[in-house]
Amino acid sequence: MGTINYSWYNTPSQKKGQKSYHVRISKAQTMQFDEVSKELEQTTMATEADVKGIVEGLSYLLAHRLSSGTSVHIEGIGYFSLSIAAPTADDPSKINARQIKVRTVKFRPEKKLINEIVENVSFQKSATCERSVTLNKKSVQRLLKDFLEIHDCISATEFRFLMNQTRATAYRRLRELCKGPFPTLIKMGGPHSSVYKLNPKLSID
Numbered sequence: 001m002g003t004i005n006y007s008w009y010n011t012p013s014q015k016k017g018q019k020s021y022h023v024r025i026s027k028a029q030t031m032q033f034d035e036v037s038k039e040l041e042q043t044t045m046a047t048e049a050d051v052k053g054i055v056e057g058l059s060y061l062l063a064h065r066l067s068s069g070t071s072v073h074i075e076g077i078g079y080f081s082l083s084i085a086a087p088t089a090d091d092p093s094k095i096n097a098r099q100i101k102v103r104t105v106k107f108r109p110e111k112k113l114i115n116e117i118v119e120n121v122s123f124q125k126s127a128t129c130e131r132s133v134t135l136n137k138k139s140v141q142r143l144l145k146d147f148l149e150i151h152d153c154i155s156a157t158e159f160r161f162l163m164n165q166t167r168a169t170a171y172r173r174l175r176e177l178c179k180g181p182f183p184t185l186i187k188m189g190g191p192h193s194s195v196y197k198l199n200p201k202l203s204i205d
Contacts, residue, residue: 005126009166022166026126066105078109087189103155103195135163140177141184144198153188153195 005026037051046054062080065072071081083103086095135143143162147154154162160170174196177184185196 002120003122003124006123007126062105076110077113078107081106081108085189085195101152101195103153104158137184140173141202144177144184148198153197155195159196 006023007026008021009024033052033055037048037055040046040051041048044051058074062072066080066082069082071079073079083106084100085103086100089095140163144154144159147158147162151158156170156174159165159174160167163170163173165173174185174187178187178196182202183199184202186199188195188197
């Protein structure tokens, strides 16, 4: 049985005077791969080296199969598939293959996995009062630069989790970053398939 600490956060609203709140996991931690390997060594017949070898092979298989448009089902875990995006156009013939980009890898967990989590989890309110981390413009630019040095573009969802923001705050921040004569980001694509690229003329130290 696991226990998750949670906190309530204010959800920014476009309507003046209207308040709403959402719940979020408090101080969520990340289990590193070395810890995963060691724990699996203790609970399976595989050694730590075996686990690392299997995961390395799985990573290669996912990249190979997803890059050919094939979805991958890992029994007991879920389904992996590729999400692509392209600029919107009034005529599909105006879009060519060079304009289509990989957006992200989508994951859909199996019901069995969700059910096992539900059966083994409990919640308790965090003893500490928390707020979302407030980042200044320079910090946001630095995080974006580091992310976009590895990835070709960033989606709104990726931005939201990278900055640890609510959905409303993330979209508002993205709009701000795309404004002005020297925007930090340049929006690509349409309203339902938008991605963002770093402004190549922007200098970030």
